[in-house]
Amino acid sequence: MTIPHFTTRIGLLSLGLLPVVPAVVAAVAPVAVAAPATKLSPDVHQALVGGRYNQVQQLLTDALKGRKISPDSPQVLHEAMLLELIRTTGADVMSTFAASHPKKASFLCALAQDSEWLELYLSCGLVPYRTDVGLDVLFRIWMEEKMDVRHKGLAVALASAWGGGETDPEPRRLTRNPSLFNPVWRYKFFVKNAAAGRLHPNFKNLRPWELRFVVGTPWQDWDDKSFEWALDNINVPWDQYGNACWAATYTDPSKFGDTVQGGMYNLPYSDLSQAETCHRNGGVCGAMSHLGCVAAQAHGIPAYTVGQPGHCAYAVRTERGKWVGGFGGPDGGMHNRIFGNQAPTSYLLMETVFADDAAIQRAYRYSFCARALEATGDRNGAIAAWQQALQHSPLHPFFRTALSKQLRSAGITPNQVYDYLAKAIPLYKGNGFSAVNMAADFDKEIAAMSNEQRAALYALMHAEIAATPASWAVKCEDIIRNQSDSLTTPAAKEQFLASVFAAHMNAEDPTTFGQILEWAVSTYIANGQVELFSRAFSKAAAQSTPGTADDDKAKKMVAAYNKAIIAAEQARSAPAFRSLTEAAVKLVGPWKNPVALKSSIPGKVQTAAMFRISSTCNWDTPVRHIDITTPTGGKCHTAKEEKPYMIVELPAHGYVSGAVVRKTDGNEMRMKKATLYTSEDGATWKPRATTDNMPKEWVAAFPDGTRAKWVKVEFDNSGHPDFAHISHFVIYSK
């Protein structure tokens, strides 16, 4: 399909839109250097001293109007950053803070005039928004340090962790006991222990956004004393903190008999730190994951706890970009995060955005200029500055959102959005799900595009998603459902489905493919659109070049197919069952463990259209279900049931003479009482043979003239649910 180009570069430029692609060029390659000393104007200084931040804001805005706003001018940059501090904190909030104590006013004055500190604070990922919590943390550290903060990066990390950011759930209200969760205490703890050489050697190199994951968030992570206890009492090789949760014993009930679900569990040690309590008293996944997390953090290693369905886990960052799971992490809902809370999407994006210190610094500087240009009313200038910021950090979601707001207010058209997204999405290498989130800023414009444009954008997104690390925690169903729903014709939907299958079928990790298969089976096959599904799947499968059966990827692929085959069976779709089985067999090869039947019934073996099982379990092998209907056999395994059964569906109605059912090897004591049924409509079943003690190989001849399209074997475990597992269910005709 040709991707239509509806807009031209000139069209984009008329809106002040430059293509947002990474800066390739060495000539503008950013270098991480500090700006030279700058000085605020006497008027601004006077307003600062007076704590009049509305006035400071106005003075700065007026002063910047008409000037060239560029990060290359240290003076302008300083003024833009101060303006950004006031915008994000709120001029009234700052004025009130300054008025509450003369020393607070002095602190704000010092911060405002310190462009290095401002830049660190405003570049740490999450900047406290409409609150004085972050400033109060900095103020307290400033006081502790006698007005000369030595470790500004650490200080702003604490301010960010305590104050949250615009997207945090509870940024303005800290609910923890301040005597147990004290940012100044933590500042001193890390400074002292770094100096003593007790922290990970890389601690001193961590940037503020990374330090957020070391100092912990007060509403999730453990109390101050836990850091001290963990530093003294959990010491393993730096790269082993993913196992440190096991420093406590998995215990329920407690030493005094209390269940972890009750309030008494930790009572006997409630005056100790949370870490020591857990160590003494034990815990389950929640407490133990926090223990592993705080053990890493206490040693200067970034870590976070993570919520999972019915479980808690954690993650540690052994080196930049590499998060390692503890207790089943790192995926799930991150309790400490910068861009969204869904791991791995969230941390992958974060690591990409902040990977290059110099580039992200340059990007932030452009973002401060963009905000200043917005403040002065220069929308086109702001758009250009946001684009510059994104040239240096193309995936920064806050910058993207800020730019999209400006573009929409400038009246960007759907065609222009198409061009913008077509260039932006391919930049999201390894961050495909974030590309989808980014594009959501333009939902309305996408809805107004043609089917072809939408499908083309979706194809770009799925190309990136397929190249993105997959996880059980990241669900693709909603994405694909929304995308499919947005396409208005069956042909477009079919084409879309084929392109999605093709994109994901050969993905490095087939987890997402499995999700898509399940969605497609339940959406199309279960709703009578088998042909559409089969055509799309066949088209994609024809292009597929699967790996070998013994590599990890192939195993995952087969697992995905197995789920889809079961779904096809449940949907009673023979075409889908066949298509999926054939595609899976390409991966695993023919059945390697054939068992020749010792018995048979005179006549011809009937080729089955499909095979269906009453339930499945971990021991089941759906890819081998179809083989069960052949003399060489296959494998199937139900869950524990009172009456498990298997059904063979024949291609057409006909006369059947009997069946041979064979148990799999092992556990033959199961499956004693059995009955064979036939049916002409798949709903009304006639018993044809029964046994109270089924032999290993049961040969059952049907009465003459038995006509059927379906044959069922059912086992009777009444009162004692049990498994059923057979290797053969072969139907014969005369």
Next chain:
Amino acid sequence: MYNHMKNVFLSALLAPAAVLTVQAANLSFPDVEAAKAQADATGKPVLIVWYGPDWQPDVDTFCRSWEKLAKQHGGTYVFGQYADKLGQEGGTRNKVLPIEHFNLPAVVMLAPDGSFMAEFSGDQVRQPGAQLMQSTARLASEAPRFARLVQIARSSEGGKAVENAAAALSLLPIKDAMRQKELTGIINRHDPQDKSGYRAQFCLDHLGMYSEINGILKGGKEGELSGRARKFDEAEAYVRRVLNSKTLKGKERRQQWLAGLAYVIRERILSTTTPENRDISPLLAALDEVVKLDPESQYGKGAAKFRHYWDPTTFNTITSGYYTRGDQTLGFEKDWHVDVTKSISGPGTYTFTLEPVEKGRMDSRNFRLAVNGKVVSTAKIPADTNTKTVELEVPAVPEGAKVEVWLTARCYDGWMEASGYIRMEKK
């Protein structure tokens, strides 16, 4: 300032992606397998030094100390090492060492036949010297006997196997004895009904003990009795039988089973009484016994906390300006004494407020002002009014006097998450 900032960025730029390590320092001792072979040949016990040559702070000093110690005691022990280095596959340590430990450095003591005997950690290992060697000396002298008993237990059946396994375990510190999976397995296998009493002594940690107790309470392992229908008398009889057994030895083991007794008594009281008609004294007596055995032990401190919690005559003292879960009592009332001395700036009317910040239902009433432990005024509302804020009249108080607000509180939330700020402000 800007030079400092340059340094910040430069160090970030220069930081390699991989994990940095400290300077590696190694011990000259043989590895675990070689040390065990030497022990087998010489009949000496082994001390395996388990440490981190490429990550442990002060590893140079550490290694020097151990080299020196090994020279002094090489006649008594075989010294071996397990260098827990960076980059090892997970689980490697479990294949080499008989135990897991998460606070390195540590020392693992093995009998001459390679059987695990004990583990040492903490400052005595970090700065090894006389204290550690005194701890190891007694065990070292018993090491040959321990190895013999282990061999007999392994090759015996029935009571003989149990007696020898127990005799071997009796030679070890109880914390190490209970980690001896092979020997405790022998006892469990040959004496499942615990006729010897050694299961209770060596095999049932608190999880095992509560499994047994709860099994009895609910009428058997598959039983479904609950609430007041549970078999409290049978469970108490079982625990008391263990406590009266001659084989139950050591304060810690006794404390564990006394905690089990307290649990049975508490469950009976809570299931069969209401807060108004409750006699808590049998529970307090059981907890007192736990504390009395060793107030400084984990069980002792925990039991003391529980005793305070359940005792209706005690009160919670709050000094931090914040109340939290540790101050809560679930389903019954307890008094709080809140220190507000720092908030008093002279006589007058003050507003005392409990400002909740976390969910969790809590009733609070009966607000009083106390100076140096004596009530001097009460809030001008009925004592049974449930409220979070009251006005209190503060009289002139002498210099250095302790001013408190006393109140009565009760929490209803199972997780006891009622918490928040406490404010005392002059009107």
